[in-house]
Amino acid sequence: MTTTLARFAAALGALLFAGSALAAGAELQLDKWPAERARNLAALQNGARLFSNYCIGCHSASLVRWNSLQQIGLDDRQIKDFLIPGNQKVGDTIKIAAAPAHQKAWFGKTPPDLSVITRARTSFDFAGTDYLYTLLRGYYRDASSPTGWNNVAYPNIGMPHIFWESQGLREATIEEIHAHRDPKTGHTGFLKTVTTFDEIGIATKSAPEPLAAGREGATHTFRPLDPAKARQFDADAADLVAFLAFITDPSAGTRVSIGVWVMIFLGLFTIVAWRLNAVYWKNIK
Amino acid sequence: MAEQKSQYTGLLGWVDERMPTLMSEYKKHLSEYYAPKNFNFWYIFGGLAITVLVIQIVTGIFLVMNYKPDANLAFASVEYIMRDVPGGWFIRYMHSTGASAFFVVVYLHMFRGLMYGSYRKPRELVWIFGCLIFLMLMAEAFFGYLLPWGQMSYWGAQVIVNLFGAIPLIGPDLAVFIRGDYVIGDATLNRFFAFHVIAIPLVLLGLVVAHILALHDVGSNNPDGVEIKKHKDAAGRPLDGIPFHPYYTVHDIFWLAIFLMLFFAVVFFAPEMGGYFLEWNNFIPADPLTTPNHIAPVWYFTPFYSILRATTEQFMIWLAVGTIGMAALMILSIRHAMARGAIAVATIVLLLGYFTLDPKFWGVVLMGVSVMIFFGLPWFDQSPARSMRYRPGWHFWLLIAWVVAFLWLGYLGTQSPTPAGTLVSQVLTLVYFGFFALMPWWSRMGTFKPVPDRITFTAH
Numbered sequence: 064m065t066t067t068l069a070r071f072a073a074a075l076g077a078l079l080f081a082g083s084a085l086a087a088g089a090e091l092q093l094d095k096w097p098a099e100r101a102r103n104l105a106a107l108q109n110g111a112r113l114f115s116n117y118c119i120g121c122h123s124a125s126l127v128r129w130n131s132l133q134q135i136g137l138d139d140r141q142i143k144d145f146l147i148p149g150n151q152k153v154g155d156t157i158k159i160a161a162a163p164a165h166q167k168a169w170f171g172k173t174p175p176d177l178s179v180i181t182r183a184r185t186s187f188d189f190a191g192t193d194y195l196y197t198l199l200r201g202y203y204r205d206a207s208s209p210t211g212w213n214n215v216a217y218p219n220i221g222m223p224h225i226f227w228e229s230q231g232l233r234e235a236t237i238e239e240i241h242a243h244r245d246p247k248t249g250h251t252g253f254l255k256t257v258t259t260f261d262e263i264g265i266a267t268k269s270a271p272e273p274l275a276a277g278r279e280g281a282t283h284t285f286r287p288l289d290p291a292k293a294r295q296f297d298a299d300a301a302d303l304v305a306f307l308a309f310i311t312d313p314s315a316g317t318r319v320s321i322g323v324w325v326m327i328f329l330g331l332f333t334i335v336a337w338r339l340n341a342v343y344w345k346n347i348k
Numbered sequence: 349m350a351e352q353k354s355q356y357t358g359l360l361g362w363v364d365e366r367m368p369t370l371m372s373e374y375k376k377h378l379s380e381y382y383a384p385k386n387f388n389f390w391y392i393f394g395g396l397a398i399t400v401l402v403i404q405i406v407t408g409i410f411l412v413m414n415y416k417p418d419a420n421l422a423f424a425s426v427e428y429i430m431r432d433v434p435g436g437w438f439i440r441y442m443h444s445t446g447a448s449a450f451f452v453v454v455y456l457h458m459f460r461g462l463m464y465g466s467y468r469k470p471r472e473l474v475w476i477f478g479c480l481i482f483l484m485l486m487a488e489a490f491f492g493y494l495l496p497w498g499q500m501s502y503w504g505a506q507v508i509v510n511l512f513g514a515i516p517l518i519g520p521d522l523a524v525f526i527r528g529d530y531v532i533g534d535a536t537l538n539r540f541f542a543f544h545v546i547a548i549p550l551v552l553l554g555l556v557v558a559h560i561l562a563l564h565d566v567g568s569n570n571p572d573g574v575e576i577k578k579h580k581d582a583a584g585r586p587l588d589g590i591p592f593h594p595y596y597t598v599h600d601i602f603w604l605a606i607f608l609m610l611f612f613a614v615v616f617f618a619p620e621m622g623g624y625f626l627e628w629n630n631f632i633p634a635d636p637l638t639t640p641n642h643i644a645p646v647w648y649f650t651p652f653y654s655i656l657r658a659t660t661e662q663f664m665i666w667l668a669v670g671t672i673g674m675a676a677l678m679i680l681s682i683r684h685a686m687a688r689g690a691i692a693v694a695t696i697v698l699l700l701g702y703f704t705l706d707p708k709f710w711g712v713v714l715m716g717v718s719v720m721i722f723f724g725l726p727w728f729d730q731s732p733a734r735s736m737r738y739r740p741g742w743h744f745w746l747l748i749a750w751v752v753a754f755l756w757l758g759y760l761g762t763q764s765p766t767p768a769g770t771l772v773s774q775v776l777t778l779v780y781f782g783f784f785a786l787m788p789w790w791s792r793m794g795t796f797k798p799v800p801d802r803i804t805f806t807a808h
Contacts, residue, residue, distance in 0.1 A: 126427040178427060182631040187623055187762075311631075314430065314437040322616025326609065333605040340602045343594055347385060348807050 091216060092282060093189050096196035100305035102316075107135040110306025113299055115146040117225050118177065121166065124157035126178035127310045134313055135306075170221040181304070181311040191311075192304050199226065199300040203235035203285065204264030211264060215283045230296040231289040232262040239281045240274065253277035262288055377564055382589025383596055384570035386805040390464070391568075392603040393457035399604060400450045401556065407443040408545065415495065417541035419534040422497035423633040441619040447489055448625045449611055451648035454482060458722070462747060465734030466569040472726040474566065477559040479722045484552045486649070486719070491544040493646060494537060498630030503643045505532050505540070511656070514709040531636055572803045573734030579802060588803045624762075642764045650761025651754050655718045655780065657765055658773040659711030664702045667710070670778060671698055674785055681789070714777070721784045728787035733799050740794030746783065753779040 100106040111132055129142050130153040137146075139153045147153065149160075163173045175183075184191035198216040202224035205213035210223040215237065224230070236259050243254040253276070257269040287293035309315075354364040356371070364371050375381075414433050416425040429436035458478070461467055467475035494505045509532065513523040528535030567577055567586075576586040590596075620626040624647045629640050645653050659667070675695040679688045702710060736744045753776040760773045 126424055126431065128432065131431065176633075179631040182620070182628060185623065185628040187628075191628075318437065318441075318616050318619075322612065325612050325616060329605060329609045329612065333602070333609065336598070336602040336605045340598045343598045344807075347590060347595070 091189075091197075092280070093193040093197045093216070094200065096190070096192040096304050097301050098192070100301050101308055103305070104136045106302040106305050107309055108137065109299065110302040110304070110309070111135065111137070111146060113303045114306050115148070118303075119148065119157060119159055121159065121161060121170075121174040121222075122177045123159045124177045124310055126176070127157050127313075129153045129155060129157060131310070131313055134316070135309060172221045174222065177307060177310070179311045181308045192308050195307060196300055196304045199303065200230070200297060201283070202227070202230070203233060203260050204262060205260055205266070206264035207266065208264075213260075215281070226296060226299075229292070229299060231287055231292040233288065233293065234262055234286040235260040236284045236286070237281060238283070240277045240279055242279055243273070253279075377560070378593040378597075379591055381564055381592040382576070382586045383568050383592050384572075384576045384586075384588055384803055385590040385595070386570050386572060386588070386803045387568075387596065387599075388571050389603075390456070390460035390571070392600060392607075393453045393460065395600040396453045396604065396607050397450065397457055398556070399607070400446050400453060401552070403442060404446045404450065405549065407439045407446065408549075410439045411443055412545055417495070417538050419497065419537050419634070422495060422537060426496045438615070441615045444626055445611060445614045445619060445621070447492065448621065448646070448648065449614075450485060451489070453607075454485060455648075458482070459751065462725075463736050463744075464569055464571055465573050465729065465731070465736075467726045468569075468573075468729060468734045469726065470566045471563070471569060473562045474559060475726055476723060477555055477562055481552065481555045481559060482722070483719065484548055484555060488544060488548040488552060489646070489648065491540040491548065494532070494540045495544060496630055497537065497634045498627075499632040499634055499638070499640050500627045500630040500643070502532055502634035502636070503640055504645055505536065507643055508645075509536075511712045511715075514706060514712050516705060516709065532634075533636075569734065570803055571735060572737060572800060574799060574801065574803055576803065588805070644762050647758060647762060650759070651757040651780075652715050652718050652761075654757040654761035654773045655777050656711040656715040657761070658770060658777045659707055659714050660770065660774075661707050663774050663777075664707055664710065666774060666778065667714075668699055668702050670781070670785075671695060671702075677786075677789065714781075718780060721781070724784065725787075728784055729791050730788050731791040731796070733796050735799075738797040738799045740796065742794060743791070746790065749779065750783040753783075 100110075129147055129151065130139060132142050132146070133139070142153055147155075151158070157178075167173045181191035181195060184194045194216060198214060198220075201215040201217075202212050203215070204211060208219060210221070212220075212224040212227075214220040214222075215235075236257060238255065238257050240253050240255050242251065244251045253274040254271040255274050255277070256271050259267045259269075261267075285293075354361040354368075356364045360371075411429065414425060414429045414436065416422055426440070429440050431437075433439075461475065461478070490505075490508060494501045509523050509526050512526060513519040515522060524530060526536075527533070528539055567575075567589075570576065576588040579587045581587055614621055614625065620628070627644075627646065644650065672695065675691055678691050682688055682691070731739055731743070733739050736747065757773055757776050757780065760769050760776075763769060
């Protein structure tokens with residue numbers, strides 16, 4: 064009796080959670096973006112510099128005004144002299160010259176506007192900041208792709224590795240596990256394949272190795288040829304993501320600091336309201 | 349006509365001589381409105397709902413000053429409010445948080461009604477106006493959700509308007525009529541804007557007034573579910589009543605302060621509320637050419653959305669079995685021969701419909717019924733005691749089971765559909781409807797505790 068019940072419960076449990084386990088299995092593992100960068104002015108300013116030097120060749124941030132960067136400690140003169148390309152004014156929004164139709168022809172997809180990018184890339188499964196941090200650092204040489212680059216966070220991405228000189232060359236090892244059903248015996252299991260991309264993007268694929276148990280998904284490891292350079296780039300990528308998070312939600316800092324005072328006020332008000340209520344109800348029997 | 353001498357002096361006297369309505373209404377609805385003195389925690393949500401309504405109207409007015417109802421400008425104008433309008437982010441986050449807060453307080457307000465039988469005679473009209481408010485609130489939220497013109501706005505509206513397309517014969521034309529276009533577009537945005545800022549709020553305010561007037565005519569129910577008007581003093585005041593003002597105003601101000609702490613904690617510290625109050629996909633501008641992988645309505649619609657999704661072809665068999673069982677129960681309970689015949693005919697028509705029309709249509713019908721079924725509560729509930737306090741313990745646990753089904757359906761509605769999830773939501777859908785459909789029978793069953801003559805109240 065107990066075993067039947069237990070079996071039934073196990074079957075029910077498996078039924079309930081099978082779906083979510085499957086969905087979770089295919090998840091991409093993301094690197095944690097160091098969130099403290101968002102509160103560091105030097106990091107945000109470095110992010111702004113990288114953004115201006117590398118991103119706005121292709122990506123607009125058309126909802127963001129240049130002078131909103133005053134909030135990260137820059138004055139109009141610095142913004143104008145060091146960050147704004149061409150003849151845009153500090154009061155302008157961050158627009159680009161390239162036509163979206165041309166960009167679509169060049170890259171296969173119009174590069175997205177970056178105004179609210181960290182929120183737009185967030186989901187119930189992961190934070191947009193972690194995704195972008197992994198994406199920026201997830202490039203590897205792949206000779207089979209049109210740009211010569213591929214990405215672990217966004218397979219077959221149209222965007223080339225714009226930071227390759229800063230990051231330096233790396234070897235990539237990608238380990239993939241797929242569910243597999245043997246067509247002859249009907250046995251189900253998993254197959255593991257390991258692909259190594261050398262620093263010029265020539266792939267070497269291992270023979271599939273059968274596994275009895277496993278989880279669907281892919282893991283990656285990189286081996287930089289110049290580790291110090293790659294580490295420096297990790298810091299730059301974190302700063303750039305901090306800057307993108309800032310332009311996505313520029314009121315975040317103000318919001319939290321005002322919020323603390325609002326909570327203190329409401330806390331005191333609650334005490335007053337509580338005592339007032341008690342005084343009125345004291346004599347109600 | 350001779351001037352009436354007022355009992356008041358000074359400015360108030362001057363006004364009272366010319367417009368006695370002002371003070372007589374103030375007395376009728378506040379200072380001499382006698383509310384039962386045993387109100388508990390569950391009685392704060394009506395007042396909170398009014399507060400949220402005011403927040404929504406005031407913040408809404410400021411948003412309209414800067415928002416552009418134009419498919420090319422809408423998305424950017426919302427971000428303009430968030431960035432370039434002084435304090436704009438504060439106004440917008442209050443409005444977006446207010447939308448969810450409205451549903452939180454209204455759901456809790458309705459739960460109170462279910463727990464203490466507040467819809468029972470003579471409060472049927474109070475309840476019906478309340479249900480109409482709930483319907484209008486859903487319409488208001490739906491129309492408003494299109495306005496930011498993000499991906500979820502666009503595709504959510506697309507999914508819901510397409511539901512009307514499932515109606516046989518007139519469906520596709522009706523969907524075009526609602527959209528004003530073959531797809532959701534600028535025309536749709538403009539008309540939804542008109543509904544969101546003018547039409548629905550006007551109806552909503554009118555219904556709120558009707559809800560409160562109807563309540564104040566019959567008087568409030570209370571956690572004991574007894575009538576306080578049965579025992580009055582020499583002056584005609586209920587012995588167990590207490591003037592709403594100042595006693596319940598000070599009481600409500602205290603709870604309002606606590607509510608505002610929670611509300612502003614969300615506004616200032618987590619305005620997206622983990623993607624439930626502001627959905628992440630809605631930060632991507634609407635793109636008619638790219639369908640998101642997963643389209644889910646905002647959390648407060650998901651229980652009903654789950655019921656829609658649960659109605660698959662296989663579910664029609666369950667539904668048919670349920671309908672036949674229900675019809676048999678009704679035929680056995682009703683003596684009248686004509687009524688019995690009518691039920692039998694209606695059942696056969698329904699059964700024919702189940703297996704000839706598209707299950708999607710029945711999903712839309714069930715979703716509609718799942719909301720409209722609340723209207724029937726005053727007549728479904730046949731229990732001799734109003735309040736759960738004096739009903740058999742298992743009645744309360746049945747209510748809790750229904751609440752769990754509602755919440756679980758809501759959770760499943762936020763997730764991508766899976767075979768297991770669909771199966772669970774089908775079981776929960778049966779629980780959801782079974783609770784109401786069988787209520788005329790189960791609400792009389794069990795041992796009831798004696799209902800006291802007067803309320804139970806212990807001094808604070």
